[in-house]
Amino acid sequence: MAKLNWGMIGGGLGSQIGPAHRLGALADGHFTLAAGALDHRPDVGRDYAQSLGIAPDRAYGDWREMLMGERNRPDRCDLVTVATPNATHFDITKAFLEAGFHVLCEKPMTMTVEEGEEIVRIAARSGRICAVNYCYSAYPMIRQARAMVRAGDIGAVRLVVTNFSHGHHGDAADAENPRVRWRYDPAVAGVSGQFADCGIHALHMASFICDDQVETLSADFASTLPSRTLEDDAMVNFRLSRGTVGRLWTSSVAIGRQHGFDIQVFGETGGLRWASEQPNQLIYTPLGGRTQIIEKGESGLCDDAKRLSRVAIAHPEGFPLAVANIYCDLADAIRGTPRDGLPLAEAGLRSMAAVHSAVASARAKGAWVDARPPMFR
Known part of the structure; x- marks a missing residue:
């Protein structure tokens, strides 16, 4: 089965949550890290993305550049993860959903209830998956x-x-x-x-x-x-x-x-x-x-x-693999098999x-x- 293309916004060098997402997304072979806008400092973000193996033309300076660069590519991202500061979640998630991307957003999904209701409506209208990283579940x-x-x-x-x-x-x-x-x-x-x-x-x-x-x-x-x-x-x-x-x-x-x-x-x-x-x-x-x-x-x-x-039993599976389970459920859902436990x-x-x-x-x-x-x- 072909791997899905995955892009990440935020979660760059020094991020607390970024490594857990990268370990989780790549753990089971469902995704390839294809694109990223990983830092609020464009040059730092581009350099770090390339150090992770992202091609130079898909190592973006910010999320808007990534949206423009990915939206018309034949090999565009199947899933975009939003791991930026809280106040930016709504704008980024909304923009990528409306452009037809599936999105995994870090919590909290939005800053206001009204924004949250709008995301729910946009996801329903677009037919795209919008999931939230309640990975402990x-x-x-x-x-x-x-x-x-x-x-x-x-x-x-x-x-x-x-x-x-x-x-x-x-x-x-x-x-x-x-x-x-x-x-x-x-x-x-x-x-x-x-x-x-x-x-x-x-x-x-x-x-x-x-x-x-x-x-x-x-x-x-x-x-x-x-x-x-x-x-x-x-x-x-x-x-x-x-x-x-x-x-x-x-x-x-x-x-x-x-x-x-x-x-x-x-x-x-x-x-x-x-x-x-x-x-x-x-x-x-x-x-x-x-x-x-x-x-x-x-x-x-x-x-x-x-x-x-x-x-096997008695061998620990820790936090990154709980995150990986979210990505497993997302991969199944993107491929057409919805999973009941995926937090939407x-x-x-x-x-x-x-x-x-x-x-x-x-x-x-x-x-x-x-x-x-x-x-x-």
Whole structure:
């Protein structure tokens, strides 16, 4: 099967997320890195793209140049990844969708709910795929957890508790570091800091495993460093549409926590627990029974968990291969086989609606608010 042509915008030299995308996209032989506009400094971006093997005529200075250069090529990109700062996601994603490209956008997909609704409409109108990189939902054992909930293995879900909390922005002396500061700058990050950065991964995961959507929420935000305009700690209570109770904590000042992303799902007849720092294991406790460890690679897993595992049991598959699973699902979808677990623009829109609702709730001292985007109410 011929490889698909892939292009990348952002994610250049020194980027935190760029290497994960390149490792992920190229891991399974589905894509070739054919084009890129990798840096906001045109010459740096061109040089770095060529160092990665991109041909000089497809090593672009910026995304607009890449759009013009790719749109009429017979071998143009099949998929474009947007891994630029938050405030640029909407314009780039919109332009490439309208030009007929499939797009994978980093989260948050947009800065506003209205922009998110427009992306959903453009994707539907164009017939192009717009996916959002909620890559944690592509870990094999998360797909297993979702399958078990769908199969009724833990009964109706009563409660979901999740958090994404780390301490890597807890040093006040490091607050002006450019790699940290932008996350709390409204001009770049938008209306929310930590919740929009990490909390929406946890919120998406709750919806994904429970196979349900957030309907209402109540939020408390805190900026524990006085220099920060946006929150670095948030507590969000929420309700899913079928009545499941949700609890979410996210923080960037929890010194001592490293990655700190985990989730617990409690049903009528059992419970599940998963942590990103031990991603190969899903902990399952049936009502009245012994706690069990379900391992990636063991027999009897759901089809998605088996399909998205590459190496034998007890061999770890980490974050880049979770990103790779998103690219596997994208490759299948582009070739005509849609994958149920692929997070599409609708997921990005719901996350942005939840962000704006949480901001409104926090400003109203925790008032419960509707978390759904207007087009889905």
